[in-house]
Amino acid sequence: GAVVSQHPSRVICKSGTSVKIECRSLDFQATTMFWYRQFPKKSLMLMATSNEGSKATYEQGVEKDKFLINHASLTLSTLTVTSAHPEDSSFYICSATPLAGGRETQYFGPGTRLLVL
Amino acid sequence: KNQVEQSPQSLIILEGKNCTLQCNYTVSPFSNLRWYKQDTGRGPVSLTIMTFSENTKSNGRYTATLDADTKQSSLHITASQLSDSASYICVVSARGQAGTALIFGKGTTLSVSS
Numbered sequence: 001g002a003v004v005s006q007h008p009s010r011v012i013c014k015s016g017t018s019v020k021i022e023c024r025s026l027d028f029q030a031t032t033m034f035w036y037r038q039f040p041k042k043s044l045m046l047m048a049t050s051n052e053g054s055k056a057t058y059e060q061g062v063e064k065d066k067f068l069i070n071h072a073s074l075t076l077s078t079l080t081v082t083s084a085h086p087e088d089s090s091f092y093i094c095s096a097t098p099l100a101g102g103r104e105t106q107y108f109g110p111g112t113r114l115l116v117l
Numbered sequence: 118k119n120q121v122e123q124s125p126q127s128l129i130i131l132e133g134k135n136c137t138l139q140c141n142y143t144v145s146p147f148s149n150l151r152w153y154k155q156d157t158g159r160g161p162v163s164l165t166i167m168t169f170s171e172n173t174k175s176n177g178r179y180t181a182t183l184d185a186d187t188k189q190s191s192l193h194i195t196a197s198q199l200s201d202s203a204s205y206i207c208v209v210s211a212r213g214q215a216g217t218a219l220i221f222g223k224g225t226t227l228s229v230s231s
Contacts, residue, residue: 006160041223043206043221043222043224109160110160
């Protein structure tokens with residue numbers, strides 16, 4: 001149980017285009033989903049907290065107009081990287097918290113590798 | 118400042134050998150400590166979770182220890198296998214008035230060779 005999927009697993013796009021990444025909790029409902037970014041050999045960095053039916057909460061330094069987050073249902077959150085640039089190339093990981101769990105209980109997705117040319 | 122420091126940064130061992138990874142933290146107020154295994158190009162997978170009152174927790178060949186007094190944790194891997202090659206991340210939860218925050222270590226990259 002507690003499986004989180006991400007789609008796509010990897011994407012290559014041209015600079016200036018927008019890319020959407022989906023995060024789904026497959027066998028549980030999640031009121032809260034988290035989006036992380038990870039650079040090579042670095043730790044995960046929290047970008048934003050996504051709550052179903054409300055606006056996402058962004059961490060300091062993360063541009064909300066650059067990284068659009070939508071949490072339309074209890075099993076789906078999407079991250080859209082708008083007008084992507086090469087410096088946005090990174091590994092993006094989502095996690096989901098079951099309805100009964102707090103922020104501490106997070107199940108991570110497999111990640112999405114984004115390469116912006 | 119809440120911080121989680123892991124050592125060593127990387128480690129290479131022969132298959133079948135044991136190894137121990139370290140995690141030191143300065144997190145307050147402490148809630149729990151988790152060890153995750155992250156394979157290359159994959160998301161982290163939880164190995165163990167320990168609260169303040171727990172000293173040790175095992176999951177197969179993985180054994181985690183916690184010393185809340187010295188704020189240190191270790192992850193011991195017994196009889197290593199090639200599939201143990203991964204990054205091991207120590208994550209400490211801090212639960213305060215503003216809510217719960219997860220503080221991630223930078224991880225230890227383990228390479229198991231035959």
